[in-house]
Amino acid sequence: xxxxxxxxxxxxxxxxxxxxxxxxxxxxxxxxxxxxxxxxxxxxxxxxxxx
Amino acid sequence: xxxxxxxxxxxxxxxxxxxxxxxxxxxxxxxxxxxxxxxxxxxxxxxxxxxxxxxxxxxxxxxxxxxxxxxxxxxxxxxxxxxxxxxxxxxxxxxxxxxxxxxxxxxxxxxxxxxxxxxxxxxxxxxxxxxxxxxxxxxxxxxxxxxxxxxxxxxxxxxxxxxxxxxxxxxxxxxxxxxxxxxxxxxxxxxxxxxxxxxxxxxxxxxxxxxxxxxxxxxxxxxxxxxxxxxxxxxxxxxxxxxxxxxxxxxxxxxxxxxxxxxxxxxxxxxxxxxxxxxxxxxxxxxxxxxxxxxxxxxxxxxxxxxxxxxxxxxxxxxxxxxxxxxxxxxxxxxxxxxxxxxx
Numbered sequence: 001x002x003x004x005x006x007x008x009x010x011x012x013x014x015x016x017x018x019x020x021x022x023x024x025x026x027x028x029x030x031x032x033x034x035x036x037x038x039x040x041x042x043x044x045x046x047x048x049x050x051x
Numbered sequence: 052x053x054x055x056x057x058x059x060x061x062x063x064x065x066x067x068x069x070x071x072x073x074x075x076x077x078x079x080x081x082x083x084x085x086x087x088x089x090x091x092x093x094x095x096x097x098x099x100x101x102x103x104x105x106x107x108x109x110x111x112x113x114x115x116x117x118x119x120x121x122x123x124x125x126x127x128x129x130x131x132x133x134x135x136x137x138x139x140x141x142x143x144x145x146x147x148x149x150x151x152x153x154x155x156x157x158x159x160x161x162x163x164x165x166x167x168x169x170x171x172x173x174x175x176x177x178x179x180x181x182x183x184x185x186x187x188x189x190x191x192x193x194x195x196x197x198x199x200x201x202x203x204x205x206x207x208x209x210x211x212x213x214x215x216x217x218x219x220x221x222x223x224x225x226x227x228x229x230x231x232x233x234x235x236x237x238x239x240x241x242x243x244x245x246x247x248x249x250x251x252x253x254x255x256x257x258x259x260x261x262x263x264x265x266x267x268x269x270x271x272x273x274x275x276x277x278x279x280x281x282x283x284x285x286x287x288x289x290x291x292x293x294x295x296x297x298x299x300x301x302x303x304x305x306x307x308x309x310x311x312x313x314x315x316x317x318x319x320x321x322x323x324x325x326x327x328x329x330x331x332x333x334x335x336x337x338x339x340x341x342x343x344x345x346x347x348x349x350x351x352x353x354x355x356x357x358x359x360x361x362x363x364x365x366x367x368x369x370x371x372x373x374x375x376x377x378x379x380x381x382x383x384x385x386x387x388x389x390x391x392x393x394x395x
Contacts, residue, residue, distance in 0.1 A: 010332060012333075013268065014268040014272060015268075015332055015336050017357070019339070020353075021345060021353055022336065022339045022343050022345060034092070035090065035091075035092050036070065036090065036091040036316035037089075037341065038069070038071075038088055038090070038313060039313035039315070039346050040313045041088065041089040042069065043082065043085060045055060045065055045069060046056050046065050047055060047056065048055040
């Protein structure tokens with residue numbers, strides 16, 4: 001896995017669409033700094049039925 | 052609120068089920084209400100590391116915080132002192148974006164301590180079993196033993212496809228890119244319908260087809276929140292079976308599909324399967340989305356806008372029937388007959 005987004009000149013249309021959404025500009029891919037973000041997690045197991 | 056988790060011991064037992072794996076030497080931010088994500092980061096060891104962690108978290112948490120947002124900070128580490136420093140630092144920073152930390156919990160696998168109150172206790176097998184039983188009842192997949200084992204689950208037998216890859220390449224060379232794209236889209240549709248694992252021959256053909264970027268993008272653009280489970284099943288299987296030379300594309304597709312379903316941890320594990328010596332721009336961009344904590348709904352929103360634009364363009368370019376004004380994009384001068392004019 002490349003650690004740099006160094007292929008920007010060859011990005012496809014769909015790649016460019018995703019990249020435009022990434023704000024701020026894409027950071028270098030650093031395997032040593034993983035941030036695992038779970039969006040819309042199922043909180044049922046934690047808190048049961050939320051009111 | 053119908054609490055399932057009723058103690059720090061049970062919260063610690065539940066965290067792996069929500070993450071999908073058992074975290075080690077980590078900080079996990081657990082929201083108390085819908086709206087905020089669950090996040091796991093490696094436990095920072097120095098003041099500079101703590102600032103870097105906040106730099107990374109401030110984006111997604113700043114964007115998603117709502118009035119009254121609150122989280123629990125769970126530190127899982129042998130190093131209690133470091134957990135106390137890191138959780139206090141994070142709590143202070145979260146406060147600056149309006150998020151309250153209701154608890155700062157430390158655990159080392161045997162004991163726990165809640166730093167805000169000083170309460171302490173033991174991590175018990177009973178709590179782990181109770182929470183596991185609850186998740187079995189809901190049909191949830193049981194968590195992996197570690198993040199590493201989650202990654203290892205993406206490594207399968209890669210030899211069978213390797214043996215037919217050369218033949219697939221020769222056949223693709225004798226075909227045309229558009230014919231291979233049509234085949235790939237049809238095969239994807241078939242997979243959506245029956246969910247049957249691709250044969251080695253079909254798998255090799257699909258992996259070769261993915262080397263044409265326009266074909267890969269056509270398959271990529273098929274993904275939506277409605278069919279992520281099917282895409283994840285397909286690309287997970289092909290990532291497990293793909294030899295190194297053709298693995299970057301399915302691993303990146305799996306990474307994107309996992310992110311689209313909201314699961315950043317599994318998305319990272321997929322990207323780990325992209326060979327180190329094969330730069331692949333899709334993987335790098337998906338990695339950036341993960342690092343920035345981009346919410347998948349942003350992609351859905353963007354795709355909807357693109358479809359709207361495409362639809363408007365289509366309408367503009369459709370030839371008008373004879374007798375109608377052929378000019379495009381002319382503002383209407385008369386109100387539609389089926390709608391009342393203002394004030395009428």
